[in-house]
Amino acid sequence: MNSKVVISGVSLILVVGVAIGVVVVVNKKDSDPQIAAQQKRMKVMCEGTEDPQLCHETLSTVKGNTSDPKVYIAAGVEATMKSVIQALNMSDKLKVEHGDKDPGIKMALDDCKDLIQFALDSIESSVNLVNNQNIQSMYDQSPDFRNWLSAIISYQESCTDGLNNETNGEKEIKEKLNTGSLDEMGKLTGIVLDIVTNLSTVLESFDLKLNLNPSSRRLLQVDSEGLPTWFSGADRKLLAQVQKGAAAAPNAVVAKDGSGKFKSIKEAINAYPANLQGRYVIYVKTGVYDESILIPKKSANILIYGDGPGKTVVTGRKNFVDGVKTMQTATFGMHLSHFISQLFLTTSIPYYNSSSPKQN
Secondary structure (H helix, E strand, O other), X not given: OHHHHHHHHHHXXXXXXXXXXXXXXXXXXXXXXXXXXXXXHHHHHHOOOOOHHHHHHHHOOOOOOOOOHHHHHHHHHHHHXXXXXXXXXXXXXXXXXXXXOOHHHHHHHHHHHHHHHHHHHHHHHHHHHHHHOOHHHHHHOHHHHHHXXXXXXXXXXXXXXXXXXXXXXXXXXXXXXXXXXXXXXXXXXXXXXXXXXXXXXXXXXXXXXXOOOOOOOOOOOEOOOXXXXXXXXXXXXHHHHHHOOOOXXXXXXXXXXXXXXXXXXXXXXXXXXXXXXOOEEEEEOOEEEEOOEEEOOOOOOEXXXXXXXXXXXXXXXXXXXXXXXXXXOOOEEEOOOOOEEEOEEEOOOOEEEOOOHHHO
C-alpha cells in the first residue's frame, strides 16, 4: 500500500513539473520583445480585414522578426497566388471529369478557366509590384494594386455566376470548385485588398518616413489633343492621325465588298503576326459586319478603326436564351491589354474587356 502511494506521489510531481515547464515556455514566448513586436505588426495589418484570424494565419508564415511591411504584404500576395493556381488546376480537373456531360457545363467551365487565368494575370501584376518596388512606390501605385485585387474577386464571382443551372448539375460542380479552391481564393484576395485599402494607416503604424498623401490613377487626364496622358507618345501620335483621317497604311484592311485583304474582322485578327513589334493596325471599311469578335491574349497591341458611327458597324446575335453563357454573348470582347478601338458596335451586350481599365 505504501509503495502505491509513493508511486502516485512521484507521478503527481512529474505532472506538476510538466505543467510548470509549459507555463515557463509560454511566458518566455510572450515576454520575447521581438515576437511581441511582430505580433503587434500583424495585429495592426489584420484588424481592418474581414477575417482577422485568417489574415493572422497567412501573415504568420513570415520567418524571423522584420519591420518591413512589404514582407507581410508579400506573404499575403504569395498565399493568394497559390490559391489562384490551385483554382486554375481545379477548373481543369472538373472540366476533364464533367466537361463531356453537357454543353452548358463545358461552356461554364471554359469560362471559369478563362476567368481564373485573368485572375492569375492580375495577381502576377501584384507580385511584380511588391517584389520590384520599394514601399513608397508601392504605396503610390496602390490604386492599381487595388484594381488588380478587385478584378480577381470579380473574376471569381463571374465564374460562380455562370454555374447556376440546376437541371444539368452545374450547382454541384460549383460547390466542388468553391470547396476545392475558389472560396479560399476569394477570401485571401479580400484580405490583401483590405490591407492595401488601409495601407496608409498600416504604414503609419510602422513609423516609416513616407509621403502618405492620397494617390490617384488619374485616368481621365488628357493632353492638348484630348488623348489620355498615360498613352505612349507613339500611341498618341498614331491615334491622333486616325482621328484626322491621316493614318499611315494599316497592317490589315477589312472590306465586305472584297476590296481589302480580308472580308471579316476575325480573319484580320487571326492574321496577327508572331513576335510583332509595335502596333498591328486594322482598318475596317464601311459595312455591317455580322460577327462576334473575341481578341485573344496573344494578339496584343492592336489598334482597330473604321469609317465612323453608322458606317462601320459590328453587330452580333448571341444570347443566353439560345444556350450561350452570358460571358460568351459579347459582340466584341478581348482578353488582352493595350488594345485601342474606334468602331461602332450594335448589340444588347456591346462590349467587354477582361484586362485592366488602365491599359485600354
